[in-house]
Amino acid sequence: MTHLVVEAPGARTARRRYATVCALLWLPPGLGMASMVLLFGERGMSLGAVAGLFAVHSLTVAALELPTGGLSDVLGRRPVLAMAGVLNLVAALLLGLGTTAWVLTAGMVLMGVARALASGTAEAWYVDTAQEVSGPDAELRTGLARGGSATSAALAVGLLLGGALPWLLGVGPDLGARLSEATSGAVPPLAVPVLLGAAVRVVFVVYVLAVLHEPPRPPATLRSVLRGVPVTVLGGLRLGGRDALVRRVVLSAAAAGSAVAVIELLIPGRTVALTGAAGSGALVYAVLACAGFACSGVGSHLAPFAARVAGGGERAVLICLGAGASGLLLLGVTASAAHPVATTLAVVGFCLVYLGLGAAGPNENELLHQRVSGEGRATALSVQSLAQQLVGALTGLIVGVMRPGPLPWLLTGAVLLAGALLWLRRGEDRAAQVTTARPAPTVE
Numbered sequence: 001m002t003h004l005v006v007e008a009p010g011a012r013t014a015r016r017r018y019a020t021v022c023a024l025l026w027l028p029p030g031l032g033m034a035s036m037v038l039l040f041g042e043r044g045m046s047l048g049a050v051a052g053l054f055a056v057h058s059l060t061v062a063a064l065e066l067p068t069g070g071l072s073d074v075l076g077r078r079p080v081l082a083m084a085g086v087l088n089l090v091a092a093l094l095l096g097l098g099t100t101a102w103v104l105t106a107g108m109v110l111m112g113v114a115r116a117l118a119s120g121t122a123e124a125w126y127v128d129t130a131q132e133v134s135g136p137d138a139e140l141r142t143g144l145a146r147g148g149s150a151t152s153a154a155l156a157v158g159l160l161l162g163g164a165l166p167w168l169l170g171v172g173p174d175l176g177a178r179l180s181e182a183t184s185g186a187v188p189p190l191a192v193p194v195l196l197g198a199a200v201r202v203v204f205v206v207y208v209l210a211v212l213h214e215p216p217r218p219p220a221t222l223r224s225v226l227r228g229v230p231v232t233v234l235g236g237l238r239l240g241g242r243d244a245l246v247r248r249v250v251l252s253a254a255a256a257g258s259a260v261a262v263i264e265l266l267i268p269g270r271t272v273a274l275t276g277a278a279g280s281g282a283l284v285y286a287v288l289a290c291a292g293f294a295c296s297g298v299g300s301h302l303a304p305f306a307a308r309v310a311g312g313g314e315r316a317v318l319i320c321l322g323a324g325a326s327g328l329l330l331l332g333v334t335a336s337a338a339h340p341v342a343t344t345l346a347v348v349g350f351c352l353v354y355l356g357l358g359a360a361g362p363n364e365n366e367l368l369h370q371r372v373s374g375e376g377r378a379t380a381l382s383v384q385s386l387a388q389q390l391v392g393a394l395t396g397l398i399v400g401v402m403r404p405g406p407l408p409w410l411l412t413g414a415v416l417l418a419g420a421l422l423w424l425r426r427g428e429d430r431a432a433q434v435t436t437a438r439p440a441p442t443v444e
Contacts, residue, residue, distance in 0.1 A: 010133035015143040017211055018126035019150040024204040025118060026151045028159035028197030030158020030293075034286055035166055036095070039190040039265065043099050045090050053108045060112025061119075062389055068116040069382025077125035078212045083115035085205035101202030120381025123147065125212055127369045127377060140369055141304045141313065144362035148300030149163045152358065156293035162193035163286050200381070200401035246380065248422045249368045252321060253384045255419025256357050259328060260411040263353065265293075269404065270335075274343065288347070292354040299358025306359045313363040314423050320363070321420035324356030325413045 001010040040050045061165065072080040087110050094107030126147065130138040149241025166189040169176030176189030271284040301317070334342040365381075374382040395415075399408045 011130060011138070011143075014129040014133065015146055018129075018143055019146045021125075021204075021212065022123045022147045022150040023094040024200060025122065025152040025154075026208060027158045028088065028200045030155040031193040031197040031200070032092075032095075033155075033289075034163035035190045035193050038190070039095075039194065040104065042190055043104070045101070045104070049101065053104055056105055057108040057112040057115070058389070058393065060109050061115045061408060062386065062393075064113060065119060065389070066379065067387040068113075069120060071117070071381040072121045072124060073377065073379055077121050077128065077214055078208060080117050080121050081208045081212065081351055082205050083123070084114040084121070085201050085208060087111075087114035088409050089198050089205070092194055092201060096187055096194035096198065099186075116382075117188045119385045120377075123365065123381060124377040125214060128214060141307060141362050141366045144365050145300045145303040148303070148358060148361055149297040152293045152300060156290045156297070157162035158197075159286060159290050159293065162196075164194070165193050166190050168323055172197045178329035196329060243371055245367055246371050249364050249383050250387045251422055252317065252360070252364055252419040254387040254391035255321070255416045256324075256360070257388035257390075258395040258412050258415045259324060259353055259357065260388075261392035261395040262328075263331075263350070265396050265399055266404070266408060267350065270346070274338070275285040288350065291351060295351045295354040296358035299360075300362055301356040303359045303362035307363055313367050316363045317367075318361050318420050318423035320360035321416060321423075322356070324353045324360070325346030325417035325420060327352030327354075327356060328409050328416060330414030332406040332413060335404070335406045335409055343378065372436070 037050055039054065042420050045053070068080070091107045091110035094103055094110065098104045098107055113396050125146065126143055130140055140237060166176065169179065169189040169192060176192075179192070180188045216230060217246060267288065268285045271288065275284055299320070303320075306316040306320060307313050310319050327349040330352065334346040334349070368380060368384070369377065395412065399412070
């Protein structure tokens with residue numbers, strides 16, 4: 001007798017809405033990625049001041065990651081996402097139009113608060129909705145994979161568009177100069193991608209409020225929020241400490257943060273050394289970064305396939321993180337070489353890192369959501385994100401004082417490989433899953 005798994009009517013809708021939210025959330029950062037540093041320089045900021053502005057953003061996100069995750073669990077996903085969109089809108093306007101250090105600092109702080117509010121909230125909404133319409137054993141990997149692909153695609157498209165817009169405004173009739181003159185210099189061409197991102201934020205807020213319906217929650221009061229957030233945060237931290245599988249997910253995210261940090265820090269210098277000029281090196285890095293996002297998106301799309309081929313999500317994480325570690329190894333062994341073969345191997349290694357991390361992410365997160373209840377889901381995702389950011393920042397500090405060459409790449413590859421090897425021990429987790437597993441909905 002054949003048993004067919006029946007997909008609930010709302011499952012596809014939830015996946016589509018989640019992917020759309022991911023795209024709208026990450027398109028604006030992609031738009032500003034290529035021009036924001038140059039815009040700050042045009043506003044008179046020194047390189048040290050620009051680094052300070054980005055540090056303000058990072059510290060704000062790190063400080064608020066867990067409290068805002070708890071706020072999402074207590075207050076609800078939709079209002080927190082809408083709040084993030086509004087703050088991002090204000091931040092983009094301040095960054096696109098601001099000309100003084102304090103205005104730009106305020107913009108980076110607001111952008112950091114918004115990033116913390118949005119961290120994991122859309123994913124928590126998707127998992128809540130999928131489990132509401134399909135039951136507690138809903139298949140999550142496909143939706144998470146599509147969200148990851150949408151995020152990577154939005155970053156890639158935003159990076160290309162944001163890098164091309166200032167150049168396009170300068171060709172032909174030089175619309176950029178006319179725009180700058182018409183606004184008395186307030187909107188130079190480099191500000192246009194950032195302000196376009198502000199317009200996308202408006203669409204994001206409207207979309208979130210219009211379609212991201214969620215199960216009713218108890219009415220939230222100021223007292224309930226102030227009492228509930230710390231309790232939720234502590235619960236998320238305790239879960240990471242006592243649950244072996246959750247701990248592996250968090251440690252794997254930390255290892256991935258280390259890999260991304262070393263790539264973002266060292267690859268720009270390698271492209272400049274390859275091309276021999278800062279301008280052409282920056283252009284090559286922009287194209288390479290776009291290719292990295294595309295590989296990450298392909299990896300996310302292939303995550304369900306990887307799990308089927310590997311025989312389960314845990315084995316898929318092991319293989320995918322191992323593939324990423326091999327990519328770092330390729331980048332390491334080619335770090336001191338400049339001939340075409342070495343360059344080709346380095347590009348393959350770069351793409352392999354993003355492909356592996358992209359495929360590992362949805363499989364890790366499905367395992368995480370199987371262990372975390374809806375009351376603490378956003379907090380658990382915030383713990384994961386915080387581990388990734390903190391270890392990434394620490395890696396950046398360590399690599400920054402090391403001599404360029406193979407060693408930074410090989411050390412980071414060893415860290416990512418250690419994250420992969422965490423998934424070799426499966427007996428404890430399998431036993432725990434047997435006691436909690438329930439059959440999927442079937443029809444004869």
